[in-house]
Amino acid sequence: MALDIGIAIGLFIIFLIVLIGPFKIKIIEQNLEVFLFICGVLALTISGFAKLVDAAGAVIETGWRMDIVKEALIAPLYISNSLKLPIGIVQVVLVVGLIIYKWHKPIHGAIRTMTEKLSLKVMAFILIAVLGLFSSVISAILAAIILVEMVNALPLTRKSKVDLTVIACFSIGLGAALTPLGEPLSTIAISKLQGPPYHATFTYLIEQLAVYIIPGIIAFGIVGMFFLGKVDPKDEGMKAEDYKETLRDVIMRAVKVYVFIMALVFLGDGFKPIIFEYITKMPPEALYWINTVSAILDNATLTAAEIGPTFSQLQINAALMGLLIAGGMLIPGNIPNIISAGKLGITSKEWARLGVPLGFVTMVIYFVILFVPKYPKPRVHETHHC
Numbered sequence: 001m002a003l004d005i006g007i008a009i010g011l012f013i014i015f016l017i018v019l020i021g022p023f024k025i026k027i028i029e030q031n032l033e034v035f036l037f038i039c040g041v042l043a044l045t046i047s048g049f050a051k052l053v054d055a056a057g058a059v060i061e062t063g064w065r066m067d068i069v070k071e072a073l074i075a076p077l078y079i080s081n082s083l084k085l086p087i088g089i090v091q092v093v094l095v096v097g098l099i100i101y102k103w104h105k106p107i108h109g110a111i112r113t114m115t116e117k118l119s120l121k122v123m124a125f126i127l128i129a130v131l132g133l134f135s136s137v138i139s140a141i142l143a144a145i146i147l148v149e150m151v152n153a154l155p156l157t158r159k160s161k162v163d164l165t166v167i168a169c170f171s172i173g174l175g176a177a178l179t180p181l182g183e184p185l186s187t188i189a190i191s192k193l194q195g196p197p198y199h200a201t202f203t204y205l206i207e208q209l210a211v212y213i214i215p216g217i218i219a220f221g222i223v224g225m226f227f228l229g230k231v232d233p234k235d236e237g238m239k240a241e242d243y244k245e246t247l248r249d250v251i252m253r254a255v256k257v258y259v260f261i262m263a264l265v266f267l268g269d270g271f272k273p274i275i276f277e278y279i280t281k282m283p284p285e286a287l288y289w290i291n292t293v294s295a296i297l298d299n300a301t302l303t304a305a306e307i308g309p310t311f312s313q314l315q316i317n318a319a320l321m322g323l324l325i326a327g328g329m330l331i332p333g334n335i336p337n338i339i340s341a342g343k344l345g346i347t348s349k350e351w352a353r354l355g356v357p358l359g360f361v362t363m364v365i366y367f368v369i370l371f372v373p374k375y376p377k378p379r380v381h382e383t384h385h386c
Contacts, residue, residue: 003050003277010046011274014039018267018296022331022348029347033256036263036332043270044068050273060276068269076261089261089335092141094254100149101250111153121225123154124164129221132171133214135336140176140183144169144336148343156228162346163227166354169336170328170362171220174213176336177324178206183335184300189320192307208317212366213324223358253342260338268301275305284315285371291322292363295329318370325366329359 018039021028028035048063061067076090100107115123127150135143147168151161176182179202180190186205193200279290279302287306294302306319327333331341331351341351 003052003273007046007050007273008277011043011271014043014046015271015274015293015296018332023352029349032331032348033259033263036267037259040263040266040270044266045270047270047273052273052276060272062269062272068265071269072262072265075265076258089141089339090254090258092139093145093257093339094251096142096145097245097250097253100145101245101247107149108153111150112155115154120154120156121228123150124224124228125221127151127164128168128171128224129217131168132175132217132220135172135176136178136182136186139181140172140334140336141339143172143176144339145343147172147336148340151340151344160228161344162350163354164224165340165344165346166328166351167220167224167227167358169334169340170325170355170358171217172336173327173334174216174220174324177320178210178213179203185303185320185323188300188303189307189316192304193309193316195309198309198313205320208313209320212317212321212369216362216366227354256342257338260332261335264298264332265301267296268298271297272301272305275302280306284312284318285367287315288318288322288367288370289363291319292326292329292359294323294326295333295359297332299323299327299333314370321366321370322363325359325362329355 018036021035022032023029044064050062052060052062118126127147131143131147147165151165151168154161154164156164173183177186180187190200190202190204193204198204279287279293282290291302291306302323303320307316311319328337329352331337331346331348337351340346
């Protein structure tokens with residue numbers, strides 16, 4: 001059954017509003033969580049009029065229902081709904097925020113001591129590469145919190161801090177995908193592929209994507225060093241930020257993250273008619289590029305809709321890499337982006353200034369690596385194309 005044109009147009013308008021609004025209207029930029037929440041509510045309401053049927057003829061539920069409300073309420077409180085780990089984004093943001101609030105002086109002092117012993121460029125490489133490589137173990141959430149505290153304590157200009165943060169979030173977003181501990185996308189991908197023919201286990205994504213992701217993380221580390229240019233801590237404007245947060249700031253940041261995650265759940269499910277009707281039917285090359293919508297939509301929702309056992313390994317790898325890279329382009333694209341931008345006060349325009357061109361160049365590079373035959377591919381399971 002074809003998607004009603006009115007529903008498609010309505011969802012496309014909401015998509016454009018979400019994409020353009022934060023750049024054009026200051027009040028939206030200042031209240032991004034509430035804005036995305038409202039857009040998610042509208043998208044979910046419109047999608048309720050759609051009638052979707054999957055390839056097997058089963059009806060796909062859309063619109064408002066108890067399970068999506070429950071998911072939105074608990075998603076911020078669990079790293080993975082399927083694993084049911086009682087540790088979530090909100091708890092980590094709150095607890096670590098309270099720890100830093102209590103012991104910020106020795107923490108920032110240790111960071112500044114390390115900076116004095118190492119050059120800023122070396123510190124930048126370590127931040128980007130190490131956090132990227134370990135984010136699949138410590139989670140993207142904790143990696144992002146460590147990032148913003150270290151960036152705050154480094155003697156850098158505002159622009160350099162923003163650039164360093166954006167590049168590091170690309171790295172963290174990539175690295176976190178290697179295990180289910182890193183981010184929900186990984187858990188969902190493995191759960192969708194745990195049956196035949198892939199029989200995906202905990203190490204499945206490491207086996208398939210590490211050959212792409214690890215060199216990418218190292219490359220981002222090198223890029224970060226160059227983006228700092230010639231730095232001298234004695235220069236005017238090069239300063240480490242003093243800790244200025246109050247207890248209320250720490251609590252409110254956790255609340256805002258909660259609302260942000262709820263908004264992404266509503267947006268992702270609200271756009272389900274577009275995802276199922278158009279995106280999932282595309283060839284792998286087109287799917288790779290269309291997954292740039294991950295810059296503003298929840299990549300876990302897109303993964304759940306797109307990835308399945310009927311996909312070839314190339315389709316799976318291309319879809320996941322497209323989602324992971326595009327997630328770094330704009331603030332709503334990834335949890336690390338949301339946490340970092342909120343703590344450092346980075347605006348949508350500041351993020352996009354580097355995030356969009358860096359993401360596009362990275363997408364082009366990986367497109368060549370994935371689809372040009374002369375490049376080596378990881379081990380591919382035998383399966384049938386959809």
